[in-house]
Amino acid sequence: MEISLLKKSLLKGLLVCFLAFMVSALSAESAKYIFLMIGDGMGVNQRKATEKYLNASGKGLVMEKFPYSGLTVTDSLSGVTDSAAGGTAIACGFKTKNGMLGILPDGKHLQSIAEYAKDKGMKIGIITSDHINGATPAAFYAHADARKRYSETASFMPQSEFDFFAGNKILTDKQENDSTRALAEKGYKIIRDFKDLNVSEKGKSFLITSMPLAIDEKNNDGVRLKDILGKAIEILDNEKGFFIMLEGAKIDWSGHNNDLASGAKELVDFDNAVKTAYEFYQKNPSDTLIVVTADHETGGLQLSDNISKLPDSVNSQKCSKLTMHAVLEKYKKEKKSFEDVLKKLEEFFDLKDLNDSEMTSVRQAYNIYMDNKVEDKRPEEVKKMYGNKNPLIYVCSKMADEKGGYKWTLPNHSMAKVKTSAVGVGAELFNQEMDNTQIPANIKKIMK
Numbered sequence: 001m002e003i004s005l006l007k008k009s010l011l012k013g014l015l016v017c018f019l020a021f022m023v024s025a026l027s028a029e030s031a032k033y034i035f036l037m038i039g040d041g042m043g044v045n046q047r048k049a050t051e052k053y054l055n056a057s058g059k060g061l062v063m064e065k066f067p068y069s070g071l072t073v074t075d076s077l078s079g080v081t082d083s084a085a086g087g088t089a090i091a092c093g094f095k096t097k098n099g100m101l102g103i104l105p106d107g108k109h110l111q112s113i114a115e116y117a118k119d120k121g122m123k124i125g126i127i128t129s130d131h132i133n134g135a136t137p138a139a140f141y142a143h144a145d146a147r148k149r150y151s152e153t154a155s156f157m158p159q160s161e162f163d164f165f166a167g168n169k170i171l172t173d174k175q176e177n178d179s180t181r182a183l184a185e186k187g188y189k190i191i192r193d194f195k196d197l198n199v200s201e202k203g204k205s206f207l208i209t210s211m212p213l214a215i216d217e218k219n220n221d222g223v224r225l226k227d228i229l230g231k232a233i234e235i236l237d238n239e240k241g242f243f244i245m246l247e248g249a250k251i252d253w254s255g256h257n258n259d260l261a262s263g264a265k266e267l268v269d270f271d272n273a274v275k276t277a278y279e280f281y282q283k284n285p286s287d288t289l290i291v292v293t294a295d296h297e298t299g300g301l302q303l304s305d306n307i308s309k310l311p312d313s314v315n316s317q318k319c320s321k322l323t324m325h326a327v328l329e330k331y332k333k334e335k336k337s338f339e340d341v342l343k344k345l346e347e348f349f350d351l352k353d354l355n356d357s358e359m360t361s362v363r364q365a366y367n368i369y370m371d372n373k374v375e376d377k378r379p380e381e382v383k384k385m386y387g388n389k390n391p392l393i394y395v396c397s398k399m400a401d402e403k404g405g406y407k408w409t410l411p412n413h414s415m416a417k418v419k420t421s422a423v424g425v426g427a428e429l430f431n432q433e434m435d436n437t438q439i440p441a442n443i444k445k446i447m448k
């Protein structure tokens, strides 16, 4: 008697569990359209500084308005991560060593979230503002233990059979073939002019386009990430949905160069693409998930209490430090006078009324810079202070940074946590602090 009662209650319990499982499985949220957007080197303070810069003109970042967000841990098995290990964690859900793409230190190949989505019948798009086989995009299709063996990483692109690629030209090792023939043989249409990217083109396409830094874009008429994403959405839209990874690659460059004005404008450019995705979400709210994250912070950017002048500091800078450096290198060859160089620096940074001590440091930097090629006579502590940077740019930008209320502390990546924001179906899963490996695991849960 007792035994049969026990059996009955057990059966009842099992039935309840099964029904609960079925209900949850049937009502489980799932998204047909997934955007994973990665700002390379986009730390929490880079986002805050850019938000502050935009607020001054009554605007703000779209990604900051997303309803769910949390901090994300970025370190790799090597410590401070590079973009290969960071990309692998976000793409494949596993920690690996720096330099490795879609692979574990023991050589085991990992399946990326893009490959998983492809297996499920979704269409796949990979978009970046830098080289298409740079570390971040390559983490989604390549499996190699050295990110810099470019010809090898590129060879995974045709094999992936992903539907859409867009980015700067394929990097290769020396004179080797750049895989475009292999791509064409696999049915990819290679497009070298954005205008030729046809929305009615439903086959696989590969857009090669180079994008200057947003701050150096002269007439604002060049092709930007948002334009490519807009076309990609139209090309990839289909019944089974799509997965699009889009990288804002050069936020990282600006961090390495300790160049906030370039970084903020690059971050706005990336956010414009986030806006394009967000507008798609607004039309398809019950089917879409957007996740915005970063692989790591770059530059150890610190913000003080006094950042009210930060927008002025960003607006005053006329071009990227990379462009300034190129101009100054030319001036150096031409042995331009201090007055000429000073005039150019004042123009770059919109410097006005330098005081005596500021003028002295610019003159000192001029002497060091112009002499540099002959012999580096700089005292050890000065060398340490200037690092590998152009001393003229270093001295002037330090003045601009101080006025803006911010400070860079590193020329490299840091271990600072980044911020992940999400909107759409299942976005609440991202409303907590997590490891970067959790990002693809969460997306898998939400994929239809």
Ligand SMILES: [Zn+2]
Binding pocket: 041, 083, 252, 253, 256, 298, 413
């Ligand atoms: Zn970097």
